[in-house]
Structure formats: structure tokens, C-alpha cells
Amino acid sequence: MVPRLAIFIRWRYNRDAKKFMVHKENFNMEIKKEIRQGYLTGERALFGSEYLRVIDTIFDDGESPLKESHDIELSGSMFKWKYPLWYCRNVAVKNCTWFEMGRAGVWYTKHIRVEDSAIEAPKNFRRCEDVTLKNVSFPNAAETLWSCDGVILDQVTAKGDYFAMNSQNMEITGLTLYGNYSFDGARNVEIHNSHLLSKDAFWNSENVTVYDSFISGEYLGWNARNLTLINCTVESLQGMCYIDNLVMKNCKLLNTTLAFEYSTVNADIVGKIDSVLNPSGGTIRADYIDNLTIERDKVDPSKTNVICRQTEPMPVRMCV
Numbered sequence: 397m398v399p400r401l402a403i404f405i406r407w408r409y410n411r412d413a414k415k416f417m418v419h420k421e422n423f424n425m426e427i428k429k430e431i432r433q434g435y436l437t438g439e440r441a442l443f444g445s446e447y448l449r450v451i452d453t454i455f456d457d458g459e460s461p462l463k464e465s466h467d468i469e470l471s472g473s474m475f476k477w478k479y480p481l482w483y484c485r486n487v488a489v490k491n492c493t494w495f496e497m498g499r500a501g502v503w504y505t506k507h508i509r510v511e512d513s514a515i516e517a518p519k520n521f522r523r524c525e526d527v528t529l530k531n532v533s534f535p536n537a538a539e540t541l542w543s544c545d546g547v548i549l550d551q552v553t554a555k556g557d558y559f560a561m562n563s564q565n566m567e568i569t570g571l572t573l574y575g576n577y578s579f580d581g582a583r584n585v586e587i588h589n590s591h592l593l594s595k596d597a598f599w600n601s602e603n604v605t606v607y608d609s610f611i612s613g614e615y616l617g618w619n620a621r622n623l624t625l626i627n628c629t630v631e632s633l634q635g636m637c638y639i640d641n642l643v644m645k646n647c648k649l650l651n652t653t654l655a656f657e658y659s660t661v662n663a664d665i666v667g668k669i670d671s672v673l674n675p676s677g678g679t680i681r682a683d684y685i686d687n688l689t690i691e692r693d694k695v696d697p698s699k700t701n702v703i704c705r706q707t708e709p710m711p712v713r714m715c716v
Contacts, residue, residue: 427469436461455480455498475517481505489513494520496536502527518556537575559594560585576613579604598623617642636661642678649682656680658695675700 427449434453436442441458442450445465452472455461459478462468466485475498481487487508494501499517502508502524509528518538521527527541530550534540537556541547544563555574560566564583568590576595579585587606595613598604598620605624616635617623623636624643631650636642637657644663649655653671656663661678671687672680677699683706690697 426467475501479503481508484508537573661700672702679703681705 426447428447430449430451431453432451434450435456436453436458437456438458439460440463441455441461442448442465443460443463445462445468447467448465449469450471450473454474454476456476460482461477461480462484463479463482464484468484468487470488470492471490473492475492475494477497479500480494480498481502482504484505485507487505489508489510490512492510492513494515494517496516499519500522501515501517501520503522504524506525508524508526509530510532511530514533516535518536519540520534521541521544523542524544526546527544528548528550529552532552534552534554534556537554537559539558539561540554540556541560541563542558543561545565547563547566549566549568549571551570553572557575557577558580559573559575559578560582561577561579562581566582566585568585568587571587571590571592573590573592573594577599578592578594578597579601580596581600582598582604583602585601585604587604588608590606590609592609592611593613594611596615596618597611597613598617600619601617601623602621604620604622605626606628608627610629612631614633614635615637616630616632618638621640623639623641625647626645627647628644629648629650630652632652632655634654634657635652636655636659639659639661642656642659642661642663644661644665646664646666648666649669651670654673655669655671656675657673658676660676661680663678663680665680665682667683669680669682669685671689672685673689674691674695676695679701681703684704685702688702690700
């Protein structure tokens with residue numbers, strides 16, 4: 397038996413900082429059994445396993461091969477059928493592959509780390525706690541990472557709609573995402589150095605901060621609360637509307653029209669803004685604005701301060 401020290405992440409609310417913060421917990425993963433170059437078939441092939449190391453093994457047809465297992469290490473292995481890791485605890489995965497029919501692969505699982513792996517199957521990671529994904533690709537990420545709590549993504553690539561719906565307490569670095577409706581309903585999310593091609597991203601979200609990233613997609617952030625973008629480049633038709641407390645610092649808006657409608661906003665934009673429509677309040681700073689429309693019957697113009705750093709002509713339409 398070889399004990400291994402594993403480090404898993406839990407998120408706890410720090411009352412002093414008034415935010416969720418990472419709390420690391422250690423435990424000894426004591427491996428008692430090893431399976432090497434296995435070929436496993438049939439339903440629940442390793443159901444309820446514990447303290448198990450699995451190397452270069454194929455899980456072929458047969459649902460739920462590792463359901464209700466705990467303290468499991470997997471490396472160089474393949475999942476070819478459904479529901480491989482449900483209701484599991486303390487799972488470390490490295491250099492593994494979920495094929496297309498390995499769908500709904502990880503649900504209701506706590507404390508799982510996946511590294512250097514390819515996950516072709518959709519609908520993965522649902523209602524999980526303490527999930528770390530590093531150097532992982534999701535070529536079919538439809539409906540992935542739903543309602544998870546405590547998620548770390550590091551150098552993840554994903555393609556699919558409805559990514560990370562209703563998940564919370566997420567720390568993300570180097571995400572490349574191709575897919576619409578991402579992060580709908582997400583809470584307490586921090587994103588760094590990422591590339592998001594996503595229509596309707598961050599709808600209904602709360603406490604999301606994005607740093608040093610590129611975001612392209614229509615209707616960015618509608619109905620969000622406390623959305624902050626820092627050093628970001630954004631392209632979005634009717635982007636950043638219906639937001640309660642939008643903050644933008646040192647951001648660029650490219651081909652972004654009808655921005656900020658019914659949003660309370662504090663925006664510092666580098667370069668011009670194509671058009672702004674009916675902000676609810678706050679301050680908007682830019683080099684200049686091509687078109688500013690404020691309709692008095694819809695918003696109170698006195699609640700919004702618009703500051704243009706250059707003297708380019710700015711058509712202003714004030715409607716009574």
C-alpha cells in the first residue's frame with residue numbers, strides 16, 4: 397500500500413473579504429489495489445471501488461462502471477460508455493479519454509481533478525463539487541458543467557452551447573470557448589486571459605469579473621448583476637444591456653452598437669463606441685461616441701454622465 401498525499405480544493409465564504417475563497421484540504425489517498433491494461437465490460441464493472449489505481453484500461457460497453465467509488469486514480473484509460481463516474485469522491489484523472497458515448501460522465505461527484513485529458517462526450521460534470529480541470533479539451537461541450545460548485549479551469553478548450561449554466565464559485569484561466577448561452581445564471585466567477593466566442597454570455601449571472609480577455613457575441617450580459625470587465629476587448633450587438641452595476645475598466649468596444657440599454661454603468665472605454673442607447677445611470681467615458689440616443693420617456697438623462705475625451709462630432713438624439 398502506497399499512501400499518496402492528494403490536495404483538493406473547497407470554496408468557503410470569507411466574511412472579512414466578503415467573497416468566496418479557495419481553501420485547500422489534504423488527505424492521504426491510500427492505494428490498495430491496481431488494475432493495469434484491463435478491458436472491462438458490463439454494467440457497474442467496478443461499482444463501489446475504493447483506494448484503486450487504474451492504468452491503461454478500457455471501460456467498454458456497460459453503464460456506471462465506477463459509480464459510488466472513492467479514492468480512485470485513473471491514468472491512460474478510456475471511457476466508451478455512459479455514466480462512468482457518478483456519486484464518486486476523491487478522484488484523480490490524468491491523460492484519459494471520454495469517447496462520445498461516455499456521455500453524462502461525471503455527475504454528483506465531489507473532489508475530482510482531471511488533467512491532460514480529452515472529453516468528447518457531452519453533458520459532462522453536473523451538480524459536482526470541487527472540480528479542477530487542467531489542459532482538458534471538450535470538442536462537444538453541450539450542456540457541460542451545469543450546477544457545479546467550486547470549479548477551477550486552467551487551459552480548457554470547449555465547443556458547445558449552454559456551458560457552465562448555474563455553476564458558482566469558478567476560477568478560470570486560459571479558457572477558449574466556442575458556444576452560445578455560456579455562464580447563464582452563474583455566480584461568483586473570475587475569468588482571466590480567455591477567448592470567448594459566445595452569444596448571450598453571462599445572462600442572469602451575478603458577481604462575474606473578467607480580466608484580459610476577448611469576448612465576441614450578441615447580447616452580452618443581459619439581466620446580469622455586478623458584471624465587471626477589465627482590460628477586455630468586446631464585440632457585441634446590443635451588448636451589456638439590462639445590467640445592474642456594469643463596470644468596464646480600460647476596455648475596447650469593437651463593432652458594438654446599441655450598448656448599455658437600461659444598464660447602470662461605470663465604463664471607461666479605450667477608443668470610440670459605435671452607439672449607446674438609453675443607459676439608466678452612471679458614467680460612460682470614451683474617446684468619442686458615434687451615436688448617443690437618450691429617450692426621456694424611457695430613462696432620466698440626468699442620471700447618466702457621458703464624457704468624451706476627443707472632440708469628434710457626436711450625434712445626440714434626445715427624444716421627448
